[in-house]
Every structure is written in C-alpha cells, then in structure tokens.
Amino acid sequence: MMKPAPLYERVKQHLTEAISAGRYVPGQRLPSENDLVKRLSISRMTVNRALRELSRDGVIRRVKGVGSFVNEPNHHASLMEIRDIRHTIAERGTEHSCRLLEAGARAVSGETADALCVPEGTEILYAVILHFENGAPLQLERRFIRKDFAPGFLEIDFEEVSAFDYLQSIAPVSELEHIVEAARPDSLEITTLGIEPDAPAIRVRRRTWVGETVVTLGFFSHPGDRYRVSVRIKPADFPHRRGERDAPIVAGPAGCGSIGRR
Incomplete structure (x- = not known):
C-alpha cells in the first residue's frame, strides 16, 4: 500500500490545482500563510515549506512582508x-x-x-x-x-x-x-x-x-x-562577446544540475 503524500506536498497540490483551474490567476495574491493554516488545519511550518518549494519551482513569487503571488507564465x-x-x-x-x-x-x-x-x-x-x-x-x-x-x-x-x-x-x-x-x-x-x-x-x-x-x-x-x-537555428539567436569561443556541444547525458555543464 502506498504511503499518503506528506502534508506539504498536499498543500502544494491544493495550490497548483487551484492555479491550473484559474481560481488564482497570474499576478494574483495567494491567501496568506495564516489563512492557509486556518483553511487547511495544518501547521504554519508545513504551509511555509509548501510555499518555499512552489517559489523554487517558479510557480509563485514571494515578496517579503507583502505575500505570495502567482507567477506570470513564461x-x-x-x-x-x-x-x-x-x-x-x-x-x-x-x-x-x-x-x-x-x-x-x-x-x-x-x-x-x-x-x-x-x-x-x-x-x-x-x-x-x-x-x-x-x-x-x-x-x-x-x-x-x-x-x-x-x-x-x-x-x-x-x-x-x-x-x-x-x-x-x-x-x-x-x-x-x-x-x-x-x-x-x-x-x-x-x-x-x-x-x-x-x-x-x-x-x-x-x-x-x-x-x-x-x-x-x-x-x-x-x-x-x-x-x-x-532543428532550425538562427546564428543571431546566440550572440557572442568579442573573443568568446563557441560553447561546446556536449554529446551524451548532461549533469544533474544543468544541461551540458561540466
């Protein structure tokens, strides 16, 4: 039997599903941490971790002293x-x-x-x-x-x-x-x-x-x-600084942190 998802993951899912459904639109402020604690009957630490991870993932942006806002889609x-x-x-x-x-x-x-x-x-x-x-x-x-x-x-x-x-x-x-x-x-x-x-x-x-x-x-x-x-590429899409050599095209899998970084 699968273990239930941790509480913070369920908070993340609650918020991402609400954003996907249009209940919170880009630029809109999300409920405060205190509001989410009361609505979901969970600890503030759990809510804070969920918001931190959503911010890390680019779903929301957090403004200190103001609140959390839904990011504009890029x-x-x-x-x-x-x-x-x-x-x-x-x-x-x-x-x-x-x-x-x-x-x-x-x-x-x-x-x-x-x-x-x-x-x-x-x-x-x-x-x-x-x-x-x-x-x-x-x-x-x-x-x-x-x-x-x-x-x-x-x-x-x-x-x-x-x-x-x-x-x-x-x-x-x-x-x-x-x-x-x-x-x-x-x-x-x-x-x-x-x-x-x-x-x-x-x-x-x-x-x-x-x-x-x-x-x-x-x-x-x-x-x-x-x-x-x-693949169709415009050289102008890849501007070079004077004296900078072309970046290598890396064959094979890239590292965990980034693409083709060595």
Whole structure:
C-alpha cells in the first residue's frame, strides 16, 4: 500500500490545482500563510515549506512582508520549442487519438534514477501512452515524473488531457535536454509501433529542469520510416562577446544540475 503524500506536498497540490483551474490567476495574491493554516488545519511550518518549494519551482513569487503571488507564465521558456505530439498532429490536419498502456508509481533504480538525479529506491510516477495519427501508431511515450513535482499526475485522464500540457501548467521549464538516437527497437516498440525487429526506431530522450532540479524524464519512440527530427537555428539567436569561443556541444547525458555543464 502506498504511503499518503506528506502534508506539504498536499498543500502544494491544493495550490497548483487551484492555479491550473484559474481560481488564482497570474499576478494574483495567494491567501496568506495564516489563512492557509486556518483553511487547511495544518501547521504554519508545513504551509511555509509548501510555499518555499512552489517559489523554487517558479510557480509563485514571494515578496517579503507583502505575500505570495502567482507567477506570470513564461511561454517562451516553458515551451522552448517542445512540441506535444497532439499539437503536431492537429497542425497537420489529421486526427489524434491515444491509449494509456500503463501508469502508476514505482521505486526507481539504475539509469532512470541517475537521469532523474534521485537516489535508487525513490518513488516516482510514470505513464506509458501510445499515440496514433489517423489510427496508425506514431509515438510511444514513456514518461517518468518526480512525485514531489506533480503529485496529482496519476489523477488526470491521459486519453483526454495531454500529460505535456498538464506538466507545463505546474511550472515553466528552466532548462531542457534532448538526445536523439536511431536504435534497434525494443520489444515494446516492436509490439506497439509495428516496427520490424531489424528496422530502426527513432528515440528521443528528454529531460526537463525547474530551477536546478530535474523534474521529468521522457522517452518518445517513433517508427524510423515515419518520423524525422529537424532543428532550425538562427546564428543571431546566440550572440557572442568579442573573443568568446563557441560553447561546446556536449554529446551524451548532461549533469544533474544543468544541461551540458561540466
């Protein structure tokens, strides 16, 4: 049996769900710590920790002596050219559908623990979703989430609500890492995407940070003959100071604290 979430996490969930539902809009002041203590019948220490973590995650900003306010969404930073498969399919004028294959909570280990920068045995949330375009399988999504970042993740209807949109509603992304590889398909990719065992699968590994914390890890697999990845960059988007050399492009996984920092 799963242990109930700590009280401070439930306070965070209460507030993030209220913000997502529009009960508190960007720029609006949240109830004071004393008000939350009375409304939720919990200690001030618990409320304070929840507000500190929401501030760390970029969801709210705290002004000393004034209160806590809902942050304005940073659309450019939160999207960072990340596109949800639903949006991509809709733009092509075709029909999207999906099927939830598995979701739950489990103790993490090995490479997944390393990628999320958490100790082995830490409980995380996960979902496996198969996306279709006009009835044909196009993407296998395997997503792992830090439980303290999105404790309500398993409560959403994955066939109706985009996991991508839900997570973006909690906090804007600070940093992003994409690793793209062509690889032999694993057994789940063969079964769900209909890929021949000797045909390539295009696999995108995505990590996202909020502040200095890795909050999500996703693997997005596609049939190699029906999917491509492109990047379009303007050199002007990366201004250089005189005498500064180009920053290296780091191959392989970045560190826990940031993307490509060494």
